[in-house]
Amino acid sequence: MTLREVIAGALAVNPVVAAGEGSxxxxxxxxxxAYGAYLPTITATxxxxxxxxxxxxxxxxxxxxxxxxxxxxxxxxxxxxxxxYTGGRRKxxxxxxxxxxxxxxxxxxxxxxxxxxxxQRAFYEVIRAADFVxxxxxxxxxxxxxxxxxxxxxxxxxxxxxxxxxxxxxVTTTQQQLAAAADTLSADAYALGWLAGANGPVAALDDxxxxxxxxxxxxxxxxxxxxxxxxxxxxxxxxVTLADEAAVRAARSLYLPTISATAGYSWAASATTSSxxxxxxxxxxxxxxxxxxxxxxxxxxxxxxxxxxxxxRVTTVDARRSARAAAAQxxxxxxxxxxxxxxxxxxxxxAREDLRVQMARYGAGISTMLDVLTSQAALVQxxxxxxxxxxRYRITRASLEALLGRDx
Numbered sequence: 169m170t171l172r173e174v175i176a177g178a179l180a181v182n183p184v185v186a187a188g189e190g191s192x193x194x195x196x197x198x199x200x201x202a203y204g205a206y207l208p209t210i211t212a213t214x215x216x217x218x219x220x221x222x223x224x225x226x227x228x229x230x231x232x233x234x235x236x237x238x239x240x241x242x243x244x245x246x247x248x249x250x251x252x253y254t255g256g257r258r259k260x261x262x263x264x265x266x267x268x269x270x271x272x273x274x275x276x277x278x279x280x281x282x283x284x285x286x287x288q289r290a291f292y293e294v295i296r297a298a299d300f301v302x303x304x305x306x307x308x309x310x311x312x313x314x315x316x317x318x319x320x321x322x323x324x325x326x327x328x329x330x331x332x333x334x335x336x337x338x339v340t341t342t343q344q345q346l347a348a349a350a351d352t353l354s355a356d357a358y359a360l361g362w363l364a365g366a367n368g369p370v371a372a373l374d375d376x377x378x379x380x381x382x383x384x385x386x387x388x389x390x391x392x393x394x395x396x397x398x399x400x401x402x403x404x405x406x407x408v409t410l411a412d413e414a415a416v417r418a419a420r421s422l423y424l425p426t427i428s429a430t431a432g433y434s435w436a437a438s439a440t441t442s443s444x445x446x447x448x449x450x451x452x453x454x455x456x457x458x459x460x461x462x463x464x465x466x467x468x469x470x471x472x473x474x475x476x477x478x479x480x481r482v483t484t485v486d487a488r489r490s491a492r493a494a495a496a497q498x499x500x501x502x503x504x505x506x507x508x509x510x511x512x513x514x515x516x517x518x519a520r521e522d523l524r525v526q527m528a529r530y531g532a533g534i535s536t537m538l539d540v541l542t543s544q545a546a547l548v549q550x551x552x553x554x555x556x557x558x559x560r561y562r563i564t565r566a567s568l569e570a571l572l573g574r575d576x
Contacts, residue, residue: 169364169370169371169372169373171291171372171373173364174288174360174363174364174370174372175284175288177287177363177364177366178283178284178287178364179280179283179284179287180365181364181365182283184279184282184283185276185279185280187279188272188276188279188280189276191272191276192269192272195268195269195271196269198265198268199262199266199268199269201265202258202261202262202265203262203265205251205254205258205261205262206258207250208249209250210246210248211246211247211249212244212246212247213243213244213245213246214243214245215241215243216240216242216243217239217240217242218240218241219239219241241437242436242437243435243436243437244434244435245432245433245434245435246432246433246434247430247432247433248430248431248432249429249430249431250428250429250430251427252429253424253427254421254424254426255421255422255423255426256417257421257422260414260415260417260418260421261414261418263410263417264410264411264414265411267411268407268411271407271408274400274401274403275400277403277573278401278404281569281570281573282570284569284570285566285567285569285570286363287363287364288562288563289563290356290360290364291360292562292563293356293359294353294357294360294370294372295559295562296555296559297349297356297357298353298371298372299555299558300352300353300552300555301346301349301350301353303548303551304346304348304349305346306551307342307544307547307548308342308345308346310342310523310547311335311338311339311341311544314338314540314541314544315336315338315339317335317527317530317531318332318334318335319332321533326533327537330537331537334537338541338544357369357372384576385575385576386576388499391495391568391572391576392492392495392496392499395492395494395495395572396488396491396492396495398573399491399571399572399573400573401487401490401491401571402488402491403573405480405483405484405487406484408480408483408484409481409483409484411480412473412477412479412480413477413480415473415476415477416477419466419472419474420470422459423466424458425456425457426456427454427455428454428455428456428457429452429453429454429455430451430453430455432451433448433449434448434449434450435448436448436449494571495571498567498568501564502561502564502565502568505557505558505560505561508553508560509554509558512554515550515553515554516547516550516551516554519549519550519551522543522547523543523544523546523547526539526540526542526543527543
């Protein structure tokens with residue numbers, strides 16, 4: 169799978185993203201409820217009753233010596249109620265709901281990039297493991313070639329028994345390293361398949377050349393400024409601060425009276441065995457509610473809302489500082505990784521040439537076994553260092569994109 173396919177699969181099946189999308193939907197529903205507080209509530213009622221009564225002397229024979237009457241009543245009504253003045257509580261609740269929607273959106277962006285970063289890590293882990301397998305295979309081939317040279321020289325009497333044993337040990341060691349690298353690759357491939365929503369191992373398609381030739385879309389100062397002002401984490405904390413400040417205003421509105429109005433129209437019909445009639449009617453009620461003392465519940469609500477707002481403001485400032493430090497750190501690590509890649513590529517070129525010379529000298533009987541083994545170890549170390557440098561570059565760049573909430 170390509171990196172794009174892995175990311176798409178991870179976003180489709182990750183429960184964190186699903187929860188974030190659900191939070192956005194819930195926040196939208198809360199905002200709809202806040203808007204509905206400006207609208208009247210409308211209710212329809214209906215009822216029907218039937219009663220019967222009897223009068224006269226009782227008789228053991230039913231219907232003899234008694235009289236009865238039946239009354240039927242039916243009522244249908246339509247009513248509406250609406251708060252005319254709430255001391256600013258509806259406006260504060262609406263502002264808090266809008267801020268909660270923005271916070272949910274920003275949190276969802278952060279969650280999506282966190283999942284994207286996890287998918288990228290798993291993808292790059294597979295690439296790193298595959299590169300280590302490639303390095304181990306090359307080391308195994310070189311060890312086998314060295315063993316062939318040593319065996320030929322041993323038969324010719326120019327290599328010692330110790331040289332032959334060292335060459336055999338080098339072959340065994342490289343085979344063990346190859347087996348360990350292959351096992352790591354298998355485990356990483358299964359982990360990548362799990363994150364991407366596959367039911368088995370997934371191989372990663374590497375395109376390092378295109379990745380290295382893609383420069384950052386912004387310069388360092390713009391990246392730091394974007395991280396401080398508009399990163400998803402900072403945006404989410406800012407929205408939470410706005411929501412908590414609106415909650416403080418809503419709590420303080422409890423000290424003001426609530427003025428509400430209700431209106432209704434009803435139609436009632438009644439009928440008995442002797443008469444029948446209807447009574448339509450309507451009513452309008454304007455009322456004011458003002459709690460004089462509620463056991464300090466208003467004070468508790470204001471205190472809790474104020475504490476939450478204070479904590480949110482401090483959290484926002486801290487998130488800004490953290491984003492600035494993280495962006496600067498990641499930019500520095502990215503520059504270091506680029507330098508390590510350049511130096512590592514040159515080191516491999518030198519190590520390969522050194523090993524070629526040492527193998528030629530050893531084949532000619534000029535160099536020693538120790539020189540060849542030293543050159544082989546240096547080449548393996550250089551190749552592994554380059555693999556790690558590329559891995560650090562990829563992870564650092566992905567981490568920077570996750571911090572900013574946008575691709576670079």
